Each structure stands twice: as structure tokens, then as C-alpha cells.
Amino acid sequence: MLQDGKLYIGTSRKPDDTNNKPEYLELKFGNRHGLVTGATGTGKTVTLQILAEGFSNAGVPVFCADVKGDLSGIGAMGEPKDFLQKRADQIGLTPYDFQEFPVIFWDLYGEKGHRVRTTMSEMGPLLLSRLMNATDAQEGVINIAFKIADQGGLPLLDLKDFQALLNYMGENATALSNQFGFISKASVGSIQRELLILEQQGAEQFFGEPALKISDIMRTTNDGRGAISVLAADKLMMNPRLYGTFLLWMLSELFEVLPEVGDPEKPKLVFFFDEAHLLFNDAPKVLLERIEQVVRLIRSKGVGVYFVTQNPLDVPETVLAQLGNRVQHALRAYTPREQKAVKTAADTFRPNPDFDCATVITNLGTGEALVSTLEGKGAPSMVERTLIRPPASRLGPITEAERKQIMGVSPVAGLYDEDFDRESAYEILMARAKKAADAAAAQEQAEQPAEQPSGGSRWTLPGFGDDEQAAPSAPKQAKPRAGYQRETVAEAAMKSVARTVASSLGRALVRGILGSLRR
Ligand SMILES: Nc1ncnc2c1ncn2[C@@H]1O[C@H](COP(=O)(O)OP(=O)(O)O)[C@@H](O)[C@H]1O
Ligand SMILES: [Mg+2]
Secondary structure (H helix, E strand, O other), X not given: OOOOOEEEEEEEEOOOOOEEEEEEEEHHHHHHOEEEEOOOOOOHHHHHHHHHHHHHHOOOOEEEEEOOOOOHHHHOEOOOOHHHXXXXXXXXXXXXXXXXXXXXXXXXXXXOOEEOOEOHHHHXXXXXXXHHOXXXXXXXXXXXXXXXXXXXXXXXOOHHHHHHHHHHHHHOXXXXXXXXXXXXXXXXXXXXXXXXXXXXXXXXXXXXXXXXXXXXXXXXXXXXXXXXXXXXXXXXXXXXXXXXXXXXXXXXXXXXXXXXXXXXXXXXXXXXXXXXXXXXXXXXXXXXXXXXXXXXXXXXXXXXXXXXXXXXHHOOHHHHOOOOEEEEOOOOOOOHHHHXXXXXXXXXXXXXXXXXXXXXXXXXXXXXXXXXXXXXXXXEOEOEEEEEOOOOEOOOXXXXXXHHHHHHOOOOOOOOOOOOOHHHHHHHHHHHHHHHHHHHHHOOOOOOOOOOOXXXXXXXXXXXXXXXXXXXXXXXXXXXXXXXXXXXXXXXXXXXXXXXXXXXXXXXXXXXXXXXXXX
């Protein structure tokens, strides 16, 4: 059933309900993105699970968010269950083997996975404005703040640094306005209050060092399987804007860090965006355009982006048009909006003369879907009514004990779990920002893969860009010498801003499409 270069999704049905043929996703089109849609309980998460399994077995690392906690079972061996065996028999999946997958758990809050952090500098003005749901006036001030910091080569570590910078801007609004454009004191004040709210919501845990290295989500095991990074998102979902912004930041980082590879024989990474409507919901037009642009361009970096959402109307048309591989589970069609969704979903498929898409979409069973993938020279295959295969890993959550065990042997165990103290974190960020500025200035990307130490004997680690920071020994080297009292980051920030404004010295940082630092 498994074939080279292809990932088995399930088996399609003939009109008389007998098996038609196996349906595959071709790995060489894995970077041409995808869409999994359907109402609640129709099988989206299981489809995500079997796709992630297939990519992992093909050696492709996967990143996905676990919105309800029920995807974590992918790290555990599947268990024989009657209904799963029945599905396997029905579609001719023999033998139906169980497997556990190499999983790395991540969590912004550090509870159900290794910590994920970034710095203010690396997030950039566009995503920060989105995170704060900033008004136009606030966004203007945020842009100026980053302009001041970037021109001075002044990295911003966390919310406190940003507060310090805003204080400085408020106090020197008139002088700075002459140089950078109008700074409204009222807007500065309102941003500062918003930052406090963000802090209370737990966002400050997300800003700091050690920042996530993209290479850590691109690991493979020594037996050639791709790591599946699972982001615990149940708590995160309570702050939907942080969830959406975080995933956009990841996408942005991938885009800025990864080298161009054209169309590889299989993706370098596959990125699943569950609850994708949270990305697009009332996002400003500029952001939507940038997302559309990044989705289009990231393909040539070998990254496949798969959106998972209830309703195809959740995804803007310009993005929808780029999603080549499609799994459409059942939709309801009671309300006019639902009927429109069914029609949209049906119209995007290459029709099959055997059935009417719109009718079938409302009649699909659980774990059944309309499937169309790219084939041949990259054209969509004729849509087929398909029974999705059962997962090889466990259906449902793993236990907390199992999670602890997996985290304990993870290749990143110990690398992200502790915060760096502020001074050393600041130095590390300074060094990285300088490197980014140098690289941007040189206008070329270092593409030679450096030899990287792997975290455990079971794992390998890709080497590219921006990896000089070899946590966790780094903060030790950066410890201040005895007797030498270092100025606080905020003090340093203020002085540096003052210097910048006074003399325009320093190295400018350059930002990419979604506002991350260019590397
Ligand atoms: N491919 C499948 N094979 C067997 N059972 C499935 C399959 N897909 C879904 N199911 C069953 O349906 C349930 C709900 O699926 P799920 O993927 O959680 O739905 P959704 O994410 O769309 O809400 C699963 O717990 C499982 O029992
Ligand atoms: Mg689900």
C-alpha cells in the first residue's frame, strides 16, 4: 500500500460503494500546500494525524498545533480497536500496523511541552500590532518605535524593553516627532496600557531568551523519520490572537531563515495550521496581503502549509487558490452561509462525473472525505469520495506520564526549559541581531550547512543560518565579571536610543514581509 514518493491517505469508493483505488498525496507536491475542512466531529484531526504520520515516515518534519489535546496520541503506539480495524479491512489496509512517532512537545507556557519564545525584535511591528489589535494611530507609533530601535541596531528583548522605549518616546515626543514622524503621547500611553494587559494574559512568557531555533523543529531521527512538533494549544486557544500571531510568527521565521530550494522531491517541513480561521478573522487588509504573499513564496523554501478549518469560507480566496491538496469532510447545509460554504467547497474541485460534489459533501460519513491532490505536472486530480485510513498511532490523548517521559528523552530537553537571565539574554540577542544586520547588509544568505551536534543519539539536526547560539552554555559565558555592575537592559536601551537619535550611529536591522528580521 505504501509507495515511494507517495503518502497514502485512504481508499476512494465507486458509486456502488466498492473500493475504487488508493488515494495518495505525492511528496513532490507536498510543498504545494493543502486544506482540510469539515464540520466538528467529521474527522479533520484524524486526517491531520494520518497526514503527519505519512510525512514523518517519509522523513519530513512536521509542525502542528494540538488544539484540543487529542492529537498528542501521535507520540504513542496505536491500539487495536474494532472500529479502526473495521475501517482498515474496508479499505484493504493489510496489514494494519501500529506505530509510535518521534514527537517533540512544545508549549508557550512551558507546561505541556518545551518552552517556545521569541523576542520583541524578532516579532516585529506588524505582528505586534496584530497581537495588540492596535488602532491605526497605535500602529503608527509601534512602527516608529521599531524604526528607532532598528536604525540604532537596538534589540528589544521583551515587553519591559518595549515599555522602556515607549517611556523614552513619550518623554521626548516632540524631538523624536521631528525626526521620525508624529508621535502622539496619547497613543504611546494607550499602547503601554495594552502591553500591561498582554503581560497579564501571560504573553510575557513568550518574549525572551532562549528563542526558538527553527532548526529544532526540523529534526529527523537517525532512522530517517521526520520529527513531529506538537504545540500544546488548548490553553493558548483561550487567547486566540496570541495563538494566531504566534503561528504567523513561526511562518515568518521559517520564511526568513530557510534557504531557497525550488521544488524539492519532498518538503523540508510541513506546517499544519489548525483553527485557521483565527489567523484571518478581522485581520487588517495589509496583513492578509502579506500572509498571502508568504504562503505563495514559502513554497520554494520547501515548506508546505496545510490549513485546517471548519469552513472553506474561513480562508481568503487568494490563499485558498494556492492550496493544492484538499481533503473536504462533511459540511452541514442548513443556513444560507452553510449552503454557500458547500457550494464554494464543491466548486473548487475538479468534478467527477460519477457524483455531484455539493450533494455528497452534506452526506459524507465520519472519517470520509472528498479528496483531490496534485498529480502529473501539478494539476488537481479528479475529486474522489474517499474513506480516510485509520491512524497507526493512538487515537486520542496521551497520559501526562507518557508526555513527561517523551519530554524527558526529547532532543531539546534542557535547551529551552529555563529562562536566561536578562543580561545574558540581552547579549545573546545583541549578537544575533548584529549577525542578522550583517547578513542583510551583505545581501546574501549563508547556505552552507554547518556541522551541528545532535541532542541525542536518536536525532539529527539540520544546519542552516542563525545557529551560533549553542544554548545552554551560552548564558554562562555571558555572566558579568565580579565587581562589574551591568546596567539594566532598560537603561542600556534608553542610552542606546539616545545615542541613536543624537548621532544616528549603529547598524540598521532589516525586516522581511511579515516584519521578522531578515537573515
Ligand atoms: N479516518 C478515520 N478512521 C477511523 N475513525 C475516524 C477517522 N476519522 C475520524 N474518525 C472518528 O471520528 C471521531 C472524530 O474525528 P475528529 O478527527 O476528532 O473530528 P474533527 O477534528 O473534525 O472534530 C474520531 O475520534 C474517530 O472516532
Ligand atoms: Mg478536531
